[in-house]
Amino acid sequence: MASTRQHRRGLASEAAISHKNSTTSSNISTNVADSPLTRHVTYSGVWHPPTTAPTDTVIATAYRFPMMIPERFVAYSASHLHLPLRRDILHRAIVYEGDKTRQGTASSKHRTELAGSGRKIRPQKGMGMARLGDRKSPMLKGGGVAHGPHPRDFSTDLPRKVYDLAWRTALSYRFRRGQLVLVDGKAELWSAQGAFVRNVFSTNGWGRAAGRSLVITMEKRPNLFSGLQAAPRMGEAYTWNDVDVKDLLSMGRLIIEKEALDKILKRHQSDLTKTYKIVTTTP
Amino acid sequence: MRRIPRAACVRPAHHLSLRPASRSHAVPFSSTGRCRKDDTDREQPAEADRKEWPLSERIRSRIWGVPLGQAPGREDPYDPNSPMRRQGAAEESGEKRKWLWRTGKKEGEEEEVTELERAEDVSETPEYQEAKTWDGLAWVGGEAFVEAMKPSPKYRKYGPATQLQETDDIHEALHRAVVEVLILREEGEDLVKACHAPITPELNWASSVAVQPSEDGESVTLEYHEPMARTYILELMKSNNESQSAADAEGKEGGVEDQEVGAEDQRAAAEEEQLAAENEQPTADEEHVTVEEEQVASEEEQQVTTTPGKASNAFEGYRHSNWMAVPLSDMELKFAVIKRAMQLTGIHVSDPAINDINTVGNLATAMITPPPPKKLAQHLAQSEELAELPNVRVFGRRVTPIDKEKRIGRWKIIEEELRRLDLPVTGHR
Numbered sequence: 001m002a003s004t005r006q007h008r009r010g011l012a013s014e015a016a017i018s019h020k021n022s023t024t025s026s027n028i029s030t031n032v033a034d035s036p037l038t039r040h041v042t043y044s045g046v047w048h049p050p051t052t053a054p055t056d057t058v059i060a061t062a063y064r065f066p067m068m069i070p071e072r073f074v075a076y077s078a079s080h081l082h083l084p085l086r087r088d089i090l091h092r093a094i095v096y097e098g099d100k101t102r103q104g105t106a107s108s109k110h111r112t113e114l115a116g117s118g119r120k121i122r123p124q125k126g127m128g129m130a131r132l133g134d135r136k137s138p139m140l141k142g143g144g145v146a147h148g149p150h151p152r153d154f155s156t157d158l159p160r161k162v163y164d165l166a167w168r169t170a171l172s173y174r175f176r177r178g179q180l181v182l183v184d185g186k187a188e189l190w191s192a193q194g195a196f197v198r199n200v201f202s203t204n205g206w207g208r209a210a211g212r213s214l215v216i217t218m219e220k221r222p223n224l225f226s227g228l229q230a231a232p233r234m235g236e237a238y239t240w241n242d243v244d245v246k247d248l249l250s251m252g253r254l255i256i257e258k259e260a261l262d263k264i265l266k267r268h269q270s271d272l273t274k275t276y277k278i279v280t281t282t283p
Numbered sequence: 284m285r286r287i288p289r290a291a292c293v294r295p296a297h298h299l300s301l302r303p304a305s306r307s308h309a310v311p312f313s314s315t316g317r318c319r320k321d322d323t324d325r326e327q328p329a330e331a332d333r334k335e336w337p338l339s340e341r342i343r344s345r346i347w348g349v350p351l352g353q354a355p356g357r358e359d360p361y362d363p364n365s366p367m368r369r370q371g372a373a374e375e376s377g378e379k380r381k382w383l384w385r386t387g388k389k390e391g392e393e394e395e396v397t398e399l400e401r402a403e404d405v406s407e408t409p410e411y412q413e414a415k416t417w418d419g420l421a422w423v424g425g426e427a428f429v430e431a432m433k434p435s436p437k438y439r440k441y442g443p444a445t446q447l448q449e450t451d452d453i454h455e456a457l458h459r460a461v462v463e464v465l466i467l468r469e470e471g472e473d474l475v476k477a478c479h480a481p482i483t484p485e486l487n488w489a490s491s492v493a494v495q496p497s498e499d500g501e502s503v504t505l506e507y508h509e510p511m512a513r514t515y516i517l518e519l520m521k522s523n524n525e526s527q528s529a530a531d532a533e534g535k536e537g538g539v540e541d542q543e544v545g546a547e548d549q550r551a552a553a554e555e556e557q558l559a560a561e562n563e564q565p566t567a568d569e570e571h572v573t574v575e576e577e578q579v580a581s582e583e584e585q586q587v588t589t590t591p592g593k594a595s596n597a598f599e600g601y602r603h604s605n606w607m608a609v610p611l612s613d614m615e616l617k618f619a620v621i622k623r624a625m626q627l628t629g630i631h632v633s634d635p636a637i638n639d640i641n642t643v644g645n646l647a648t649a650m651i652t653p654p655p656p657k658k659l660a661q662h663l664a665q666s667e668e669l670a671e672l673p674n675v676r677v678f679g680r681r682v683t684p685i686d687k688e689k690r691i692g693r694w695k696i697i698e699e700e701l702r703r704l705d706l707p708v709t710g711h712r
Contacts, residue, residue, distance in 0.1 A: 058634075059638050066438070070621065070625060073618050073637075176635055180634065190436050191435065191436045193435050196436055196438065199435070203440050
C-alpha cells in the first residue's frame with residue numbers, strides 16, 4: 001500500500017511560493033505528515049528547502065494568460081498532482097460518468113398500456129387460421145411491444161473515494177506530461193474575435209494540431225468563451241463545475257485557472273481528508 | 284375534343300435553319316425577331332464548309348437550327364481563343380463580383396457608378412442626384428458587419444519573436460540570465476527585475492562576466508572582465524523598471540476593455556521608449572558610479588551613448604568556467620533564472636522538467652533537448668542502433684508493392700503495360 005501512503009501524505013499541503021511574498025516574508029507553511037496525526041514540518045519565511053527538498057510536493061508554474069508570462073511557482077502536494085497513473089481507476093470513473101449521464105428516456109408501450117378493446121379477434125378454433133387474442137397482441141401490426149425499453153436510471157455506483165482519486169489521477173497524468181497549464185488570475189482574452197483566439201492558441205501550440213485545449217475557469221469569461229465558440233477547432237472552455245474526469249482526459253492539454261484547480265482539488269480529496277485529520281500547529 | 288398533332292404546331296427545324304446571316308458573331312440570346320419570314324431565304328453552307336467549323340459550333344448551330352456562326356449564347360468556352368479562357372479573366376470577374384458585393388450594386392449599374400466615383404467631386408457632376416430614399420443604396424452596418432470590419436488585435440508570446448535554435452545562443456542567453464539574477468541577488472533586489480532588462484543580444488553585457496560557483500555550491504563568484512558591465516546591467520534593469528511596470532499595468536487594464544489595441548502593442552511601444560531611454564541612461568546616473576570607475580566610464584561614455592549596448596567583447600563568459608554547476612535549489616533564484624531564460628530564448632520549460640532541475644546545467648539540457656518526435660518512424664530514424672544495422676531500414680510509411688517495384692526500376696514498365704491493357708494502375712476495377 002505504498003501508493004496509498006503517499007496519497008495520505010501531504011494532504012492539504014499546498015503552499016504558494018510567490019516571489020513577491022517571499023521577500024516580504026509572509027509565513028508560508030507546508031504541512032507534511034508521514035503518518036496520520038503525527039509529524040508536522042513548517043517552513044516559515046522565505047521558502048528555502050535546498051538541503052532537504054520535500055519529495056511530496058511538486059512545483060507548478062502559474063502564468064499570466066494569454067501572454068504566458070511566468071508569474072510564480074506554486075507548490076502542490078504530490079497526492080494532488082503527482083499521483084501514479086492508474087488506468088483502471090480512470091476507466092471506472094469514466095464508465096461511472098457515462099452511466100450517470102445516460103438519459104434513459106427510451107420508452108415503448110406494452111400491450112397492457114395500449115388503448116383498445118380486449119375482445120378476441122376471432123374464435124379460438126374452427127376458422128382454419130392461427131389462434132389470436134386481442135388487437136393489442138405484440139405479433140400484430142399496431143400491437144404492443146413485448147420487451148421494449150422503458151425509462152430507467154442507468155447510473156451505477158462508484159465509491160466516492162475511488163472517484164476522487166480518479167480526478168486527481170487525471171490531473172496528475174496531465175501534470176506529469178507537462179499538459180497542465182496553470183493560469184494565475186483570470187484566463188480571459190482581450191478580444192472575442194475568432195481570428196484572435198486562433199492566433200493565441202496556435203502561437204502557443206494549443207490548437208488543433210496539438211490536440212486542442214480545454215480551458216477551465218472559475219466563472220464564465222465572456223471573451224474566452226465566445227471566442228472559442230467562434231474558433232471551435234482550437235478547443236473548448238468550461239467553468240470548473242462543468243467538467244468531469246472524461247473532459248480532463250479528452251483533449252491535448254488543460255489550461256486551468258489556479259483558483260479553479262484549487263476548487264477541484266478541494267472537492268475531490270475525500271480519500272485524503274477522511275483518513276487524516278488536520279491538526280493546527282502550535283509553537 | 285379535336286387534337287392538333289404536336290408536329291404540326293411546331294415549326295420544322297429546317298425552316299428555322301434557313302435564316303440569313305444577319306450577324307457575324309455570337310449574340311446574346313433573345314427570343315424576339317428570330318423566326319421572321321424574310322429570314323428564311325438563306326442557303327445552307329456546303330458540307331465542306333461546315334467541316335471547317337469546330338464540332339461544338341456545328342452542334343450548336345444544329346441545336347438552335349440556325350446557320351453556322353449564328354447560334355445565340357456564348358461562344359465555345361473550351362476554345363483556346365475564348366475570352367473565358369483568357370488568363371486573368373477569372374480573377375477579373377472575381378474582383379468585379381467582390382466590388383459589386385462591397386458596394387451593393389447590381390450588375391448593370393457598375394459602369395455608371397464607376398464614372399461617378401472617378402469624378403473629383405461627385406456632387407458637381409451633372410448626373411449626380413441626391414438620394415431622397417434609401418432604395419438602391421448600399422447597406423452598411425449590422426452586428427455581423429461591424430464584427431467583420433473590426434481589426435483583430437495583435438498577439439505576441441512572451442519572449443523573442445522566434446525561438447532560439449542554436450545551442451550556443453541558448454547557452455549565451457542562459458548565462459546572461461544567471462549573471463543578471465545573481466547580480467540582483469548581490470544587490471538585494473527582487474530577482475525577477477532581471478526580466479525588466481531588454482532582451483536584445485546587443486545589450487548582453489553579462490557575457491563579459493565569468494560565473495564561478497564554489498565546490499560545495501554554497502557561493503558563487505562573479506568575475507568582471509568588463510569593469511562597467513555590472514553598472515550597465517543594473518542600469519538596463521532600472522531604466523526599464525518603471526516603463527515596464529507601466530506597460531504591465533496598461534496591459535491588464537486595457538486588456539479586457541480596449542479591444543483595438545492589445546496590451547502587447549502598448550508593451551511594444553513601451554519597449555521602444557525604453558530603448559530610446561537607454562541611450563541616455565548610463566550617462567544620466569553617474570552618481571552610482573565610483574570614483575575609480577569614472578575614469579573608465581569617461582572613456583566608455585562615448586561608446587555607450589552612441590551605441591546603446593554591447594561592449595567589444597573579446598571575452599565570452601558562457602564559454603568559460605563551470606557556470607552550469609550553479610545550483611538552483613533556491614526556489615526564488617530558480618524561478619527568476621527560468622523566467623528570464625524563457626524570456627530570452629522563447630523556449631518553454633514544462634512543469635515536470637522544472638521539478639527535475641537542480642542546476643543551471645539541468646536547465647540548459649531541458650532547453651536544448653528538442654521535443655520528442657511525434658511519429659514512431661521519426662523516433663526510429665533517430666536511433667543510432669538501428670542505423671548501424673545493415674539489414675534494417677526505416678521508412679516514414681508502409682512499404683507497398685509499388686515501392687518495391689519502383690526501387691528495382693520495374694514500375695514504369697508495369698504501369699505502361701497496365702495502361703495499355705486498360706487496367707487500373709492502382710486499386711481494383
